[in-house]
Amino acid sequence: xxxxxxxxxxxxxxxxxxxxxxxxxxxxxxxxxxxxxxxxxxxxxxxxxxxxxxxxxxxxxxxxxxxxxxxxxxxxxxxxxxxxxxxxxxxxxxxxxxxxxxxxxxxxxxxxxxxxxxxxxxxxxxxxxxxxxxxxxxxxxxxxxxxxxxxxxxxxxxxxxxxxxxxxxxxxxxxxxxxxxxxxxxxxxxxxxxxxxxxxxxxxxxxxxxxxxxxxxxxxxxxxxxxxxxxxxxxxxxxxxxxxxxxxxxxxxxxxxx
Ligand SMILES: [Zn+2]
Numbered sequence: 001x002x003x004x005x006x007x008x009x010x011x012x013x014x015x016x017x018x019x020x021x022x023x024x025x026x027x028x029x030x031x032x033x034x035x036x037x038x039x040x041x042x043x044x045x046x047x048x049x050x051x052x053x054x055x056x057x058x059x060x061x062x063x064x065x066x067x068x069x070x071x072x073x074x075x076x077x078x079x080x081x082x083x084x085x086x087x088x089x090x091x092x093x094x095x096x097x098x099x100x101x102x103x104x105x106x107x108x109x110x111x112x113x114x115x116x117x118x119x120x121x122x123x124x125x126x127x128x129x130x131x132x133x134x135x136x137x138x139x140x141x142x143x144x145x146x147x148x149x150x151x152x153x154x155x156x157x158x159x160x161x162x163x164x165x166x167x168x169x170x171x172x173x174x175x176x177x178x179x180x181x182x183x184x185x186x187x188x189x190x191x192x193x194x195x196x197x198x199x200x201x202x203x204x205x206x207x208x209x210x211x212x213x214x215x216x217x218x219x220x221x222x223x224x225x226x227x228x229x230x231x232x233x234x235x236x237x238x239x240x241x242x243x244x245x246x247x248x249x250x251x252x253x254x255x256x257x258x
Contacts, residue, residue: 003054006063013060014106022059022110022254023103024050027096027124029068029117032081034176034223035196037184039083042068045180046116048187048239049150053114053246057255062103065095068117073213074205075118075172077222080215089123096127097134104135104143110254113147114246118171121149146253150242151179158241162234169202169225176223178230179238186235199226 001016002008005023008016017023028043038044043066050061070086071079079086087095096113103111113124128145135143159168162178169177184192200219218224 003051003059004061008060016060017107020110021108022054022057022112022250023062023108024054024059024112024114024250025062025096025099025103026050026064026114026116027068027120028064028066028115029071029076029120030066030083030085031068031071031076031117032084032176032222033180034221034227035198036193036223036227037176037181038188038191039085040066041176041180041184042117044116044188045183046114046150049116049242049246050112050114052239052243053112053250056243056247057250059112059250062099065099068092069119069123072119072209073217074209075224076175077218077224078213078215080213080218081222092120092123093127093130096124097131100127100131100145101135104131104140109143111143111145112246112250112254113145115147115149118149144253146249148246148249150246151238153245154238155241158237161237163229166229173202173224175225176221177225177227178234181227181230182232182235183239184235185230185232186239189232194227194230197221197227198223199228 026046028046030039033041043064047064054061067087069089069092071084100111115124124147128147198221202225203219
């Protein structure tokens, strides 16, 4: 039987939920990632991670939330390129809160929100907090949500191998850079066009933001660092480490309560 909620009939889904399956909700973004990566990079990677982890814990992947909080100039290149399709913060909070409450209404008690877009972070915190509070008010006291950015932690060993021959630009500048390019090469090779990577100088951002954002701050490609040194092997290292981290986190919180 599929582990993707969207591929299950209602009664199959109900059976899985009643078996106390962990339900993973991927949240991403639709955002430019340079000339070489697709607009769906963030939600596709979040969904990939959720699917792989769900396989390990016999969980279910809820239909993903593809859109995310607005792209920021200094971390995602901003919103000036065509295709970067943002939600307002309040919309994302309400969207995730509603979906989580619906999952719980149908019986899910172990819910994991898997984030693939850095800028979603605090909005997802708020959505999870409000969802739990409203569920408690409604008398559902035993629902719990684990929320994580799948790429929260990278081991030194993997970092050394991934950045061999190049410099780590810092996580903020890793937009469309080696990490994302390598992971996409491993997971969705047909959607990556390495020959289109532009090797532009790293942007030098001031220590503040401007509203409206200034497109001149951002390299013309939209990627904040170069993905030129990305390979599928590096992607495999990263992805398998992240899958293991997500899986371990789910097992720790939902299968072995202290
Ligand atoms: Zn991204």
